[in-house]
Amino acid sequence: MNKMYDYPQNFFNRELSWLEFNKRVLDEARNEENPLLERVKFLSIFNSNLDEFFMVRVASLLRKHKKNIDSVDIAGMNPSQQLEKIIEKVRFLIEEQYSCYNELTRLLSLKHIKVHKYKNLCEKSKKYIDDYYEREIYPVLTPMIIDSARPFPLLLNKTLNIAALLKTSNSNAHIFGTIQVPSVINRLIAIPNDENRVDFVLLEDVIKSNLPKLFSSHEVLYSCSYRITKDADLDVDEEDAMDLLETMEESLKQRKWGDAVRLEIESNGNNEYFNEILDIIVDEIEIDDKYIFKINGIIDFTFLNKLGSVKGFDELKYENVKMANIKIPHRTDIFGYIKEKDIFVHHPYESFDIIVDMVKKAAEDPNVLAIKQTLYRVSGNSPIIEALTKAAEKGKQVTVLVELKARFDEENNITWAKKLEKAGCHVIYGVIGLKTHCKILLVVRKEKDKIKRYVHFGTGNYNDVTAKFYTDMGILTADEQFGKDASTLFNMLSGYASPDNMEKITIAPYGFRDKFEKMIRREAENAKKGKKAKIIAKMNSLLDKSITTELYAASQAGVEIELIVRGICCLKPGIKGLSENIKVRSVVGRYLEHSRIYYFYNDGKEELYISSGDWMYRNLNKRVETMGIVEDKDIQQEIKEILDLYLKDNVKAKILKSDGSYEKKQLVENEKRINTQEELVEFTYNKNKSLEKEFSQTLIIPVGK
Known part of the structure; x- marks a missing residue:
């Protein structure tokens, strides 16, 4: 490791970098160039991503914090400092998320797609929903009262629930009731109509409207939706496991008992009833105030993925793209x-x-x-x-x-x-x-x-x-x-x-790291000799400290380094005396960027690899990964052309700045728009049409058996 570059100020924090990635997903929900229903799906993806982030990353930091583990990360931050910065950033992103949702629902309404409040429905629609409730919803519901004989129920991870504060006619005492919104029923309930439009009402809204029937012997003082996110990381001792399959099955059963790491609760302004409900839930799940998110609106936007897939409205969706089929030459298998x-x-x-x-x-x-x-x-x-x-x-x-x-x-x-x-x-x-x-x-x-x-x-x-x-x-x-x-x-x-x-496949953790570091150093040595030296790497995440410091050293030696990193990037680019020869870009678009490609100029004897692994410590040291060399000249050329498209992208690519933010490249006048993913659709189609024509003119005899 190059100790001269091994200072915390030379690295971005992993968690904050990931939140920047999820912000880029949210940006796609806000991007007016994307079709409206696709923007809705991006908002759902943002929500799902954030759920997993809390279940795994925030949960891990909270465990360390509770155990007073004060170790610092690559950027010199301890768990407590990281959690503080994370929550600050998440609260900002949630505000942006709800602002985006309000704008999208306004635009959807203009296109005759609307999610209504039950109370605002016309009498005919209310009658339909009431009948649907009695027939389909009511039989599934299990309203629960919490008292000395009936303890607080086990609330499953990420389930949507409704809390109700109740009282009886013969007592002033308040009673807490809760209902799980059933996941077996579609959360979006379609309302039939004769017009060229689509109307929905949310399942939890219908249940709330019927609470007086569910708790018929009580007065409903207040109700709100709430949702708990739990620590879902599994801790499996493989060394002592006699049967890993059986051990994993048991561990999965334990996942439901994970500690709460986030509480989302519907709130339209504090009042005494809301605060009473909140206190009851908090006392039960034992969660710190900083991990409570009071939401003035709908909780859990993952249902938006189904809304984005509503039938019809093709003009509001991505154009259908037919994937090319690789043709096998005539008379061969x-x-x-x-x-x-x-x-x-x-x-x-x-x-x-x-x-x-x-x-x-x-x-x-x-x-x-x-x-x-x-x-x-x-x-x-x-x-x-x-x-x-x-x-x-x-x-x-x-x-x-x-x-x-x-x-x-x-x-x-x-x-x-x-x-x-x-x-x-x-x-x-x-x-x-x-x-x-x-x-x-x-x-x-x-x-x-x-x-x-x-x-x-x-x-x-x-x-x-x-x-x-x-x-x-x-x-x-x-x-x-x-x-x-x-x-x-x-x-x-x-x-x-x-x-x-092994000659053509490199395996992690056996030689994976060494091979990468040797190839990076080789480029640095060539640069020091005044030779052309270049590295292009495409991956999902870059956060390995040793690899990053090698890249810093190569940059200082004069190596041109182009990195295409979809998600987390702990490397700081463009800093004089450290990384001025390194550029980092991220592409977030219609398709999820997942391929890993590693290119080294090697003094003109170019080497190109594809791999299952990123430049992360876990991929290099804790996983079995493979990297295969690409030797076929035609395939090499095709992959180089693909990389070139990513580096020229001026529509979906965003450039990482030295302060950790991402900036979209501004188009100059008359500059051709290059959207890599769109270009690759055409590029691949044309390639396969050309091959199909070639095969139709060529006779190939089957291989002998």
């Missing part, structure tokens, strides 16, 4: 095609179908002997899982690493693990102490009395749903060394074999 040439796949611009088809084909092909695959996050109805189970049932050797510790997908992955095991797959759960985050697929096939290995390695999960809106890339190859490296990786995962003699 996928294995024959991969054997001829490496295939580059770029999602969502190119369909995920080719990956699914590869697994399906492998499952059916009598010449395929084995399939090995890592799974981190998969979809709820995964065709990959179906193909793997079919392969096992056909007697093929199927090995699947299912990462049980994929945060918030643990329960889903436990279900898949059990299904795969039942089908006869060999299911493994990774290496003790490490999350397995790499994305790799290996198919072993017998061809003419020889064994041939086919590999897919990439940057994204084997998830056919997220592949439609996450930007990721992968390469399918039959390269012999890649196949050997992939076999070594799986042997390491299943049998703790040493990952030696």
Whole structure:
């Protein structure tokens, strides 16, 4: 580590940098260039992001604060200082969030999409909603009174609840009642009408309007919605776990008991009844005042994702983009095609179908002997899982690493693990102490009395749903060394074999960090010799201290460094004597930027890699990650053109300033607008049309079996 750059003032705080990222998401909700219903979805994403931030990051800091752990972060802040800055920033963002919501609902109303208050409905609509309440809602509700015989109920994480202050006719004593707003009923209740418009009322509003019926022997003095966010980070002792699957199942049950880290409560101004309700809730969940957010409006905007997906109104949504399908040349199959040439796949611009088809084909092909695959996050109805189970049932050797510790997908992955095991797959759960985050697929096939290995390695999960809106890339190859490296990786995962003699795949935590630091230093040495030196890196987050200080040293040596970092960035760019040769930009747009690309000029012998890992301590030291070298010249050129588009983006890109804020580049007169994601749609479509034409004129004979 370069100690001369190792000072707290040279780094941004991780949590505040993440909040800046979520602000960029909120900016997209406010961006008038985005279609109106897409802006609504961005507001929902902002809310979901903030929920997870409190459940994991704020919760972690609170645990340290309560235990009087006074260690400082990369920017020199202790947990207490970080929490103070976080809450200050979050309160500002929430004000912006509600201002944005009010503007969006006003604009939606002009387009004949409206969420009404129950009390403002016409008599006909009220009659419909009242009937709906009696038929669909009332039977599901469980109103609860809190008294000496009935204790305060366990409130599940992130559930929306309604608190009511009640009193009986024969007593002046106040009673606290609570109802969970049922998640099994759609929160947006559509009101039928004969006009060309869409009207909704919120479920909690309907329930509140019927509280006198629910608590029929009481007078309802006051009611309000409230929501509790809990610590949802799992603490699993893998070393002492005899059965990791069983241990994870038990840990998931404990998640509901996590400490409260945030209370959101509806408030239209303090009054004695509100304060009484608030005191009761606070006493029960034991939360500090600073983590209480009094909201003058609707709580929990995650329902807006469904509002943004309302049927019709296509003019208020993104134009449908058809993903390009990678064509297989006439008279060959996928294995024959991969054997001829490496295939580059770029999602969502190119369909995920080719990956699914590869697994399906492998499952059916009598010449395929084995399939090995890592799974981190998969979809709820995964065709990959179906193909793997079919392969096992056909007697093929199927090995699947299912990462049980994929945060918030643990329960889903436990279900898949059990299904795969039942089908006869060999299911493994990774290496003790490490999350397995790499994305790799290996198919072993017998061809003419020889064994041939086919590999897919990439940057994204084997998830056919997220592949439609996450930007990721992968390469399918039959390269012999890649196949050997992939076999070594799986042997390491299943049998703790040493990952030696790897040539084309680098594995974290075994050599990942060293390779990056050596390549950065190599660029610095070339710059010192007066040679051209350049680094371009695209990732989700940059917060590793050692890598950052290496980049500072390279900048001072004269290396040109371009960083495309979607989310957290602890590096401070553009500071004289530290980082004046470093530029950082972030792209937040229609698709979630998720691909990781690392480019090094290397004195003209360019090296290009794609990876599953970011420049974060956890990716470099605490996870199994892969980075594969891109050697095919055509694929190299395509990825370089993609990087060039990101660096030229003047529509969605925002530039990180040395004070931690982000600034959109101002267009000069007559400057061409470049929106990377839009450009890549056209770029990829044209590439595949050209290949389709080429294939139609070329005869390729299938590979021998």
